[in-house]
Amino acid sequence: MKEETKPITVKDDEWLARFIVFRKWIRTSDRSLRPDAFIPHPWPDLSVTRHLELSQKEMWEIGQGIADQRGTKLLGRGDVQASVPRAQRLQIEAAPIARNLNHANVTGWPADKPAQKMIAQEIAARAFFVATALDRGD
Amino acid sequence: MKVELTANSTFSFGTTRGASETARFVADQLEQGLRRLLGSYSLGLAPRRTFEQLQALADECRAPGWDGYGALPVAPQTVRQAMHFSEALPLGTAAPSVGAEPDGQVTLEWYRSPRRTLSVSISPEGEIHYAALLGSSKAYGTEPFFGDVPRVVLQLIHRVGSDERRNQADNSER
Numbered sequence: 001m002k003e004e005t006k007p008i009t010v011k012d013d014e015w016l017a018r019f020i021v022f023r024k025w026i027r028t029s030d031r032s033l034r035p036d037a038f039i040p041h042p043w044p045d046l047s048v049t050r051h052l053e054l055s056q057k058e059m060w061e062i063g064q065g066i067a068d069q070r071g072t073k074l075l076g077r078g079d080v081q082a083s084v085p086r087a088q089r090l091q092i093e094a095a096p097i098a099r100n101l102n103h104a105n106v107t108g109w110p111a112d113k114p115a116q117k118m119i120a121q122e123i124a125a126r127a128f129f130v131a132t133a134l135d136r137g138d
Numbered sequence: 139m140k141v142e143l144t145a146n147s148t149f150s151f152g153t154t155r156g157a158s159e160t161a162r163f164v165a166d167q168l169e170q171g172l173r174r175l176l177g178s179y180s181l182g183l184a185p186r187r188t189f190e191q192l193q194a195l196a197d198e199c200r201a202p203g204w205d206g207y208g209a210l211p212v213a214p215q216t217v218r219q220a221m222h223f224s225e226a227l228p229l230g231t232a233a234p235s236v237g238a239e240p241d242g243q244v245t246l247e248w249y250r251s252p253r254r255t256l257s258v259s260i261s262p263e264g265e266i267h268y269a270a271l272l273g274s275s276k277a278y279g280t281e282p283f284f285g286d287v288p289r290v291v292l293q294l295i296h297r298v299g300s301d302e303r304r305n306q307a308d309n310s311e312r
Contacts, residue, residue: 121271
């Protein structure tokens with residue numbers, strides 16, 4: 001994975017991941033994600049990871065790094081296509097960092113909380129939860 | 139059709155099922171009704187469960203960064219506000235599930251499907267922010283909480299829990 005090969009522009013059909021370490025963000029009834037997982041904080045950005053060119057192993061390693069920083073267990077990730085936040089008039093900006101060259105920010109969120117919640121509801125309704133092998137019990 | 143509920147049947151799902159499709163339908167409807175009853179506030183079981191969930195949440199989210207991304211801690215004051223809000227829900231209200239947002243607000247969720255759901259955020263100052271998806275329509279806003287659950291929130295809880303297909307059928311018959 002070379003940094004110079006990463007395209008800056010995020011395409012609409014690209015998949016984005018939001019790593020999940022908090023169990024209450026996963027609904028027990030159908031294993032879908034609550035909108036809480038997509039509320040931007042620290043506002044104004046929502047931190048995500050692009051799937052672009054990553055293997056499953058590399059993707060989970062990035063998620064594990066996030067969980068390790070917190071000293072907690074990685075439960076899974078919420079996958080959503082870039083077109084979903086864009087349909088809510090949000091932008092997606094590639095923002096590579098040293099430990100995650102696929103890091104991106106979802107930006108352009110409104111300042112008021114209820115409008116943020118409404119957008120998070122729309123994103124959650126189109127997101128897919130993918131559990132780690134450990135959390136699936138494999 | 140009239141269905142009588144005895145004390146025993148109210149707390150038992152071990153209904154006897156008839157062989158016909160109609161009997162199975164009646165048994166399923168009865169069982170769903172009993173589950174809703176047990177999950178509602180009317181028997182006093184649901185508030186206790188909500189309070190237990192809120193207490194667990196307070197423990198789990200008391201340190202910053204509980205979400206792995208730098209979340210604010212959930213303050214005891216916010217949990218107290220959420221408990222007051224839960225206490226103010228009318229009898230018979232479906233029990234919410236408890237969660238938290240990265241800005242430290244407590245969330246109560248009424249969920250039927252991804253596009254039939256209501257999320258209520260409770261701030262430490264007692265502000266209530268809500269957002270609901272109801273099929274293709276949506277509703278969101280902010281209300282102050284002074285001890286009574288705002289009417290708009292109660293209406294949304296009811297709409298999430300109601301059977302839209304039945305409502306549409308009812309409307310078409312009128």
